[in-house]
Amino acid sequence: MAPRRAAVLRDDDRSLREHLIATAERMIAATGATGLTVRAIARAAGVADGVLYNHFADKEELLAAALRAHVDTVRSGMDPLPAAGTGDLAANLRAYLDHGLALHRAILPAFTGLLGQPAVLARFADGDQGGDWRAELAAYLAAERDLGRLAPTADVDTAVALASGVCHEVVLSTMFPHAASPRVPTEAVVTAILHGIA
Known part of the structure; x- marks a missing residue:
């Protein structure tokens, strides 16, 4: 039996890890990374704080992945x-x-x-x-x-x-x-x- 999907992803094909990265990326793009906390990311993602640690070793790993996603998003919108x-x-x-x-x-x-x-x-x-x-x-x-x-x-x-x-x-x-x-x-x-x- 497949594990139940998180409630925030019921209508979304992404994994919870991808959802967390996308949420942190959106927050970085909107307001920058200064003062960005695990709690703020978890709330914006609609999950409990501890869920992040099921998918990332620490906050630094999540922020680095979100930063890479931000750069990739910017690059994808630019001319070749x-x-x-x-x-x-x-x-x-x-x-x-x-x-x-x-x-x-x-x-x-x-x-x-x-x-x-x-x-x-x-x-x-x-x-x-x-x-x-x-x-x-x-x-x-x-x-x-x-x-x-x-x-x-x-x-x-x-x-x-x-x-x-x-x-x-x-x-x-x-x-x-x-x-x-x-x-x-x-x-x-x-x-x-x-x-x-x-």
Whole structure:
């Protein structure tokens, strides 16, 4: 005889674990992760507090899974990135940079709410990193280099660090109330990466 489904899932195909992750993800997306408690997640999910520990080793595991789900949800709503060997190189790099900026704007607030919880961030980093924008940009640039559309000596890692740094600078500065927002036109960043600075 199959075990009875939880009352909150009677009309839902998800498992209780998936329901808990989705609930925590919704809460992170709506209000961030600062002060998010097991009790608040359980109440929002419609279950008793202790139920979470039947499906997760601890709160950190649940929050890391919810954070991964949040990133995946944001990524799924974004346009696909250009493939190597297609289109104009500068336009493609601009698309990657615009994608990175949009992604960082959408997900960094959730991460900043977890800065005081390094165990959650460590669990997130240890998990499946599929859909990592930095890795995708690095793979794209390496493929363009292999195709001969970038110089054979092109330093892909430094180009990725520059693009990522721009995303962090632009987005993080908006989180400080009196900080001046840097104005870094995407076109200028693309030119600096493609042509280097002498």
